[in-house]
Amino acid sequence: MNGMDCQGVRRMPWYLHPYFAAFLSGGAAIVSSLILKRADPHGAARVAAALLAVPPTAFLAWTFARWIRGLDEMQHRIVFEAVAVAFVLSIVGAVAMEGLQKAGIATGFEWEHAWEGMVFFYAAAYTWTAWRYR
Amino acid sequence: MDGVAVPVRNRLRVLRAERGWSQGGLAARLGVSRQTVNAIETGKYDPSLPLAFRIAATFALPIESIFHPDPDGDGVGR
Numbered sequence: 554m555n556g557m558d559c560q561g562v563r564r565m566p567w568y569l570h571p572y573f574a575a576f577l578s579g580g581a582a583i584v585s586s587l588i589l590k591r592a593d594p595h596g597a598a599r600v601a602a603a604l605l606a607v608p609p610t611a612f613l614a615w616t617f618a619r620w621i622r623g624l625d626e627m628q629h630r631i632v633f634e635a636v637a638v639a640f641v642l643s644i645v646g647a648v649a650m651e652g653l654q655k656a657g658i659a660t661g662f663e664w665e666h667a668w669e670g671m672v673f674f675y676a677a678a679y680t681w682t683a684w685r686y687r
Numbered sequence: 688m689d690g691v692a693v694p695v696r697n698r699l700r701v702l703r704a705e706r707g708w709s710q711g712g713l714a715a716r717l718g719v720s721r722q723t724v725n726a727i728e729t730g731k732y733d734p735s736l737p738l739a740f741r742i743a744a745t746f747a748l749p750i751e752s753i754f755h756p757d758p759d760g761d762g763v764g765r
Contacts, residue, residue: 624720625718625719625720625723626719626735627719627720627722627723627726627732628720628722628723630732686722686726686731686732687722687725687731
């Protein structure tokens, strides 16, 4: 019915699924890191290697938005409640890490840890929000 | 008016059982997930107006015979 299965989710090809896009994005980030560390390119090649993960991550954002558009109204609410909770937790976490860095305590904190934290907060918030509506 | 939302009770589970439909079967008729049907039946989620109208049309009943205010607040039909 309308291309939806009994779960009310529009069927999507595997290559358009956010999980596959996340795999591509994560893989590109790893490859980028390896190239920069082992090959140590220069000039334009170095910039290209540094930005290698950007196109698959943009693709991930597109597949995620496409996935959200295929959800029903309650699933929309679950996703957006999870995003709202994750957003707030990320701000609180960032403020905490900023303070700890200024105090010289969390000196190993980098930008990459910020988005890893955001992904973790979203996954935790989504799990909790979906449980509330079980 | 104090602006406080009034919980809504529904008879979805009873009506579904009368027709011998599963939650998945009703979900397919409504174009939503089985999880959504379950959440409506257990009072954890109130459907939007368009979905409420689709539910009423599916059961061929007026909306008021399916959904009504729940002064006790548990949201489940009795």
